Each structure stands twice: as structure tokens, then as C-alpha cells.
Amino acid sequence: MSVIIFAETRDQQYKKSTLEAVSYGKEVAQKTGGKVIAVSMGGASDAASLGNYGADEVITLHGAEFATFSPEVYASAFAEVCKTHGGKTIIISNTYSGKSISGRVAVLLQGALATNVVDYPDTTSGFRVKRGVFSGKAFAYVDMQSDVKVIAITPNSVEIKTHGTSASVSAHQPTGLPTSATKIESTQTVSGKIPLTEAEIVVSAGRGMKGPENWNMVEDLATALGAATACSKPVSDMHWRPHSEHVGQTGITIKPNLYIAIGISGAIQHLAGVSSSKVIVVVNKDAEAPFFKAADYGIVGDAFEVLPKLIQAAKASATS
Amino acid sequence: MKVLVCMSVVPDTTTKITFTNSDTSFNTQGVQFIMNPYDELALTKALDIADPAGGSVTILHVGPADAEPAIRKALSMGATEAVRINAAPTDAQFVAEQIAAYAKDKGFDFILTGRESIDYNGGAVCGLLGAMLNLPSINVITQLGVSGQTATIERDIDGGREIVSCPLPFVASAQKDLCEPRIPNMRGIMAARTKPLQIIEPVSGANHVNYSKFELPQPKQGVRMISAENPEELLHLLRNEAKVI
Ligand SMILES: Cc1cc2nc3c(=O)[nH]c(=O)nc-3n(C[C@H](O)[C@H](O)[C@H](O)COP(=O)(O)OP(=O)(O)OC[C@H]3O[C@@H](n4cnc5c(N)ncnc54)[C@H](O)[C@@H]3O)c2cc1C
Ligand SMILES: Nc1ncnc2c1ncn2[C@@H]1O[C@H](COP(=O)(O)O)[C@@H](O)[C@H]1O
Numbered sequence: 001m002s003v004i005i006f007a008e009t010r011d012q013q014y015k016k017s018t019l020e021a022v023s024y025g026k027e028v029a030q031k032t033g034g035k036v037i038a039v040s041m042g043g044a045s046d047a048a049s050l051g052n053y054g055a056d057e058v059i060t061l062h063g064a065e066f067a068t069f070s071p072e073v074y075a076s077a078f079a080e081v082c083k084t085h086g087g088k089t090i091i092i093s094n095t096y097s098g099k100s101i102s103g104r105v106a107v108l109l110q111g112a113l114a115t116n117v118v119d120y121p122d123t124t125s126g127f128r129v130k131r132g133v134f135s136g137k138a139f140a141y142v143d144m145q146s147d148v149k150v151i152a153i154t155p156n157s158v159e160i161k162t163h164g165t166s167a168s169v170s171a172h173q174p175t176g177l178p179t180s181a182t183k184i185e186s187t188q189t190v191s192g193k194i195p196l197t198e199a200e201i202v203v204s205a206g207r208g209m210k211g212p213e214n215w216n217m218v219e220d221l222a223t224a225l226g227a228a229t230a231c232s233k234p235v236s237d238m239h240w241r242p243h244s245e246h247v248g249q250t251g252i253t254i255k256p257n258l259y260i261a262i263g264i265s266g267a268i269q270h271l272a273g274v275s276s277s278k279v280i281v282v283v284n285k286d287a288e289a290p291f292f293k294a295a296d297y298g299i300v301g302d303a304f305e306v307l308p309k310l311i312q313a314a315k316a317s318a319t320s
Numbered sequence: 321m322k323v324l325v326c327m328s329v330v331p332d333t334t335t336k337i338t339f340t341n342s343d344t345s346f347n348t349q350g351v352q353f354i355m356n357p358y359d360e361l362a363l364t365k366a367l368d369i370a371d372p373a374g375g376s377v378t379i380l381h382v383g384p385a386d387a388e389p390a391i392r393k394a395l396s397m398g399a400t401e402a403v404r405i406n407a408a409p410t411d412a413q414f415v416a417e418q419i420a421a422y423a424k425d426k427g428f429d430f431i432l433t434g435r436e437s438i439d440y441n442g443g444a445v446c447g448l449l450g451a452m453l454n455l456p457s458i459n460v461i462t463q464l465g466v467s468g469q470t471a472t473i474e475r476d477i478d479g480g481r482e483i484v485s486c487p488l489p490f491v492a493s494a495q496k497d498l499c500e501p502r503i504p505n506m507r508g509i510m511a512a513r514t515k516p517l518q519i520i521e522p523v524s525g526a527n528h529v530n531y532s533k534f535e536l537p538q539p540k541q542g543v544r545m546i547s548a549e550n551p552e553e554l555l556h557l558l559r560n561e562a563k564v565i
């Protein structure tokens with residue numbers, strides 16, 4: 001019996017969400033017993049380092065099949081390792097890649113699936129997880145009843161814990177992999193930018209910014225804070241910003257430590273996607289804007305006056 | 321060209337969420353149910369591809385009879401026929417099993433779902449279906465074109481986008497940007513009245529998970545206002561009080 005983690009990398013480095021997933025796996029193993037095994041595909045520069053976050057073993061899978069991400073191939077190879085090593089609790093990050101494989105892995109292992117999980121499980125009787133539902137407007141407690149449990153955890157949901165240990169690393173050559181039917185023609189990634197769903201700090205702006213030409217201020221503040229940028233739905237509908245930045249009920253649901261909303265009114269559909277943020281700051285010129293009711297800190301003021309001062313203060317704060 | 325579009329029916333986005341029966345079930349009182357917004361995109365795209373090819377688009381919903389207004393809406397948008405599998409959808413795995421059992425021998429050229437349902441936010445049905453039907457599954461797609469037996473697809477990936485090609489058949493999930501949702505016109509609404517709606521009984525499925533309880537987020541303690549003249553104070557509080565920077 002073991003806890004198995006799908007370890008994702010970006011540029012050969014483990015993602016922060018992977019470290020969270022390993023920490024989660026360690027916590028589960030402390031409750032249910034068993035080894036913590038991380039499975040690393042497509043190459044990572046320092047596999048043994050996952051030991052520090054709680055992995056006992058790291059299994060690496062190499063080969064041309066893993067050079068690009070294919071949900072069928074990755075899910076099959078990962079499920080095979082899970083079977084070989086008696087994986088009972090399977091932890092995957094709820095990133096785009098994680099979401100692409102979690103359903104397939106659950107089917108291959110005939111396990112129960114819970115996505116969008118936001119907290120450690122309660123194992124006092126059975127195995128109960130907490131997941132976000134209604135786009136952040138509520139949570140559900142779900143009893144996972146099958147022997148094998150596939151859990152996809154939302155980035156930024158649990159703290160990373162370190163143990164100061166190192167993991168043993170071994171290579172595995174999967175057999176009987178499907179050949180990928182899909183072929184990647186081209187990939188376009190924004191390098192050096194933190195993906196919105198994984199960001200700890202998000203600076204977001206709405207229609208109050210008046211036009212796309214004013215977004216340099218939003219970006220400057222984000223840069224000063226090391227944040228990702230987001231926007232309200234009308235802003236992406238009008239193509240002021242790409243749709244991938246649209247947060248809310250019909251956009252992305254995010255859960256950063258800090259969400260700064262500038263010139264956003266705080267409509268129920270917007271709040272749905274961001275209300276799980278740990279701390280919310282609202283800047284709005286209208287003191288009656290509904291967003292203030294959902295905020296921890298607020299500034300009533302014109303964004304065009306407040307932002308330059310805020311950027312300056314953030315820059316000064318970063319260097320102090 | 322035969323296309324299947326899977327539709328979930330969800331509370332209207334303005335719904336204030338509450339629960340009943342000691343927080344064990346969602347309170348549907350006074351709630352208006354709508355077609356899941358992402359499924360509108362999936363259906364629109366399916367129609368844009370199938371219509372010029374003289375193909376058909378089947379809209380499929382797993383759920384009880386109260387979903388029929390939403391199913392009629394899908395038909396009025398242009399779907400050729402509708403199928404309702406008469407079962408209460410308990411979770412994504414149950415739903416996917418029902419859809420897979422229906423679709424497995426129908427010869428669909430491709431199957432579209434939404435990126436996620438805006439109520440249960442599983443984002444799971446596309447991948448589950450792919451594995452159950454042994455088809456490629458492509459999540460969060462923002463462009464789709466079919467030429468002959470091959471589809472060209474753009475999809476969101478972590479921190480960017482990717483273009484993939486994929487042979488038919490496949491399963492994919494619709495993301496914003498795929499298209500603008502079609503608005504039903506008068507002719508569509510009239511035509512929908514006579515389009516076939518087939519009701520079939522569910523197959524027995526595994527019961528992997530059980531929703532035992534719901535909870536609303538903790539309300540905020542109240543907002544602390546800071547003068548617009550003094551943003552340094554905000555930074556100070558974020559660093560020393562909230563400890564988030
Ligand atoms: C089906 C459906 C789904 C939806 N899904 C989403 C969703 O997922 N995400 C989402 O965001 N919205 C969603 N919406 C839209 C939502 O209802 C709101 O219309 C939207 O969030 C408003 O965006 P906004 O706050 O940027 O613009 P507005 O409502 O126009 O608000 C602009 C705000 O900026 C302030 N402002 C103006 N000028 C300044 C200035 N100079 N300085 C400071 N403040 C200023 C104003 O006081 C106002 O509060 C959805 C709507 C529907 C019907
Ligand atoms: N009850 C249902 N009937 C048919 N399709 C569904 C149902 N529930 C979900 N789906 C499809 O699966 C997608 C993703 O749903 P989910 O995995 O619940 O987030 C939806 O956008 C629909 O296309």
C-alpha cells in the first residue's frame with residue numbers, strides 16, 4: 001500500500017504545486033500508513049530533492065514517449081506505476097496537465113475521483129475530502145468509497161512542509177504504452193510568467209481601467225509584487241486582455257494568498273472565482289462598490305491616482 | 321458527420337447558493353436552471369462544423385425531467401435530436417459511465433463536453449469519457465477545425481497554448497474563446513418543438529463517491545479601509561499583519 005504523487009515539472013524543475021502535492025501525500029501517509037512515492041516523467045534536474053518534502057522514493061520515467069505531454073500516454077504510464085507499487089491514494093495537482101490525466105487515471109485504476117480538493121482528508125471514519133463547488137461559492141465534503149482514491153488538489157491549498165531528508169531515486173521502463181494519437185504541432189508558452197492558477201499573488205483589474213492602454217500600471221504593480229495578472233469578464237470579452245486571464249464563475253477559479261482587485265465592481269459571478277483567496281484588497285473609486293464587502297483591505301480612490309503610488313510603495317517595499 | 325455534445329444543467333450564475341436538509345443538499349428553491357455556459361460553446365462549435373457538412377448533432381443530458389427546458393433550448397439552438405438519460409447525476413464518474421454506455425456503439429465522429437460544469441466544477445467528464453471509450457481526450461480547447469479524418473485543435477496548457485492534431489474520433493472539452501454562443505432564433509424555437517427527445521433508462525454504475533455535506537465559506541471579518549493618500553500603510557499591513565508579501 002502506498003501514496004503515489006504525479007510530480008510535474010516546468011523547465012526540468014518541480015513546480016510549486018508538485019511540492020504541495022508531495023507534502024499532501026506525506027500527510028496522508030502519516031494517517032493511512034504506507035510509503036510516499038513520487039513519479040516523475042520527462043526529466044527533472046533534481047529528483048532526490050522531493051525527499052525534502054516527504055517522498056520516500058522517486059520513480060523516474062524516461063523515453064521519447066514522454067518528451068511531450070500526451071494525456072493518454074502519461075495517464076497509462078502513471079497508472080501502471082501506481083498498480084505495480086500498490087498505490088491506494090493517488091495525488092495529482094489540479095493544473096491543466098493534472099486535469100487532463102486525473103479522470104483517465106481514475107478509470108484505469110477503477111478508483112474514486114475527487115478534483116478541486118482544497119484540504120487534507122479526514123480519515124477518522126472512511127476517507128473524506130473537501131472540494132470547492134459552485135465556482136468558489138461553496139464547499140462539499142465527499143466520501144471516497146473505493147479502495148483506490150484519485151485526488152486532484154487545487155494549487156495553493158496546502159502548505160509546503162520540509163523534512164530535511166532525501167529520497168531514493170530509481171528509473172522505471174513502462175511496458176505496453178499506447179502510442180499517442182494526438183500530435184503536438186506547436187507550443188506557445190509565456191516564459192518567465194507565473195501561471196495564474198499557481199500564483200501566490202494576483203493583481204487583477206476591471207472595466208474601471210478604461211482601456212487596454214492603461215494596463216501597464218497593472219503590470220508594473222504585478223511585477224513589483226512578483227504577481228500574476230488577471231481581469232474581469234468584460235475586460236477579456238472586449239479583448240483588452242487574453243481570455244486566459246478571465247477569473248470568475250465562467251472563467252478561472254483562483255486561490256492565491258493575495259488578490260488585489262482594481263476597478264472591479266465585485267459582481268457575484270466575479271466573486272465566485274476569487275473569494276477563496278486568503279487576503280483580498282480592493283481599490284475602487286466608488287465607496288459603495290459591492291467588492292468592499294468581500295475585502296480584507298480597501299482603498300477608496302481613483303485607480304489612476306492610487307496605482308502610481310502603490311507601485312512606488314511596492315517597489316520600495318521590495319527593496320527594503 | 322455525427323457529433324455528440326454532453327450538456328449539464330446548472331443554477332443560473334446569479335444564484336445565491338444555500339443548502340437544506342442540515343446542509344446535505346443544494347437548495348433548489350427559487351433557483352433558475354440554465355444550460356451550462358461551456359456546453360453552449362461546445363454545442364455552437366459542433367453545429368458550426370456539422371451543419372455545413374450535412375451532419376447531425378445529438379445533445380445528451382443525464383438527469384431528471386426538470387432539465388427539459390434547457391434541453392429544448394439546445395434543440396432551438398440547432399441540435400438535431402436530444403437524448404435524456406433518466407437518472408439523478410450523483411457524480412462525474414456516474415455521469416461519464418452513462419454517457420459512455422450510450423455513445424460506445426453509435427459511431428460519433430467526435431464528442432464535446434464543457435470545460436467544467438459551473439456547479440460541481442469537476443472538469444472531469446472529458447478525461448473520464450476518453451478513458452472509458454478508449455479515445456484521445458483533449459481538455460480546454462479554444463479552437464477546433466475538422467478536415468477529412470483529422471482535427472486541428474488549439475488548447476490551453478499551463479502557462480500557454482498548444483496546437484495539436486488528432487484523428488477522429490476523440491473527446492474534447494470546450495473553453496471560452498472557442499466561439500460565441502449561438503442565440504436561438506424564432507425559427508429555431510418553433511422547430512425545437514417537434515424535434516425528437518429520446519428518454520432512456522440508466523445503466524447501473526459504480527458508486528465511487530458520496531456527497532455527504534456542504535458548507536459555505538467563512539464570511540470575511542469586515543474590511544479595513546486605508547487612505548488613498550497612504551498606500552505605504554497597505555504594503556506595511558500586507559507584509560506585517562496579513563503576512564502575504
Ligand atoms: C452568465 C454570466 C457569467 C459571468 N461570469 C463572470 C465571470 O466569470 N467573471 C467576471 O468577472 N464577471 C462575470 N460576469 C459579469 C459580471 O456580472 C460583471 O458584469 C462583471 O464582473 C463586471 O466587471 P467589472 O467589475 O470589470 O466592470 P464594472 O461592473 O463596470 O465595474 C467597474 C468598477 O470600476 C470602478 N471604477 C471605475 N473607474 C474607476 C477608477 N478610475 N478608479 C477606480 N475604480 C474605478 C467602478 O466604481 C466599478 O465598481 C458574468 C455575467 C454573466 C451574466
Ligand atoms: N449530467 C450531465 N449530463 C450530461 N453531460 C454532463 C453532465 N454533467 C456534466 N456533463 C458534461 O461534462 C462537462 C464537465 O462537467 P464536470 O466534469 O461535472 O465539471 C460538462 O460541461 C458537460 O459537458
